[in-house]
Amino acid sequence: xxxxxxxxxxxxxxxxxxxxxxxxxxxxxxxxxxxxxxxxxxxxxxxxxxxxxxxxxxxxxxxxxxxxxxxxxxxxxxxxxxxxxxxxxxxxxxxxxxxxxxxxxxxxxxxxxxxxxxxxxxxxxxxxxxxxxxxxxxxxxxxxxxxxxxxxxxxxxxxxxxxxxxxxxxxx
Numbered sequence: 001x002x003x004x005x006x007x008x009x010x011x012x013x014x015x016x017x018x019x020x021x022x023x024x025x026x027x028x029x030x031x032x033x034x035x036x037x038x039x040x041x042x043x044x045x046x047x048x049x050x051x052x053x054x055x056x057x058x059x060x061x062x063x064x065x066x067x068x069x070x071x072x073x074x075x076x077x078x079x080x081x082x083x084x085x086x087x088x089x090x091x092x093x094x095x096x097x098x099x100x101x102x103x104x105x106x107x108x109x110x111x112x113x114x115x116x117x118x119x120x121x122x123x124x125x126x127x128x129x130x131x132x133x134x135x136x137x138x139x140x141x142x143x144x145x146x147x148x149x150x151x152x153x154x155x156x157x158x159x160x161x162x163x164x165x166x167x168x169x170x171x172x
Contacts, residue, residue, distance in 0.1 A: 062171050069167040073160045080156040087148055097145030106141035 091097040100106075 065167045065170055069163050072163050076156050076159050076163075080152050083152050084149065087152065091145045091148060094145075097143060097148070099144050100140035101142040101144060101147055103141060109142065
């Protein structure tokens with residue numbers, strides 16, 4: 001019996017050793033899985049931080065471009081206003097400013113203005129009411145002085161729009 005019980009103890013000890021080995025190996029596998037999970041989580045976190053930093057830089061850059069475009073628009077508007085004052089002073093004393101622009105030119109400008117307004121407003125802009133058209137019809141549709149007053153603000157508006165488009169292209 002002592003050999004049999006010694007053998008049983010050896011088998012039990014061997015089985016206990018195998019079970020303990022599997023338990024320790026399981027703990028190691030769990031630790032490896034946790035380590036890989038932590039590494040993957042850290043990699044994701046680093047990736048997200050890089051994306052957030054990139055977006056913050058883009059927002060900062062877009063805001064800078066918008067600020068520059070806005071400042072440029074403000075500057076050219078102020079310059080245009082100054083020019084208008086000078087033009088108004090000069091044209092007041094010039095008799096040519098009271099002459100009428102030929103009707104076909106004035107009509108083309110008016111029609112073009114209505115087309116631009118209609119495309120920009122996306123609404124029924126219609127023509128002016130009959131009362132204002134009849135009042136204009138008796139006099140000049142457009143004098144040379146009025147044309148000069150329109151030129152600089154139109155050029156300023158075009159310059160501002162081009163600056164905004166340039167800013168949009170730069171952000172793209």
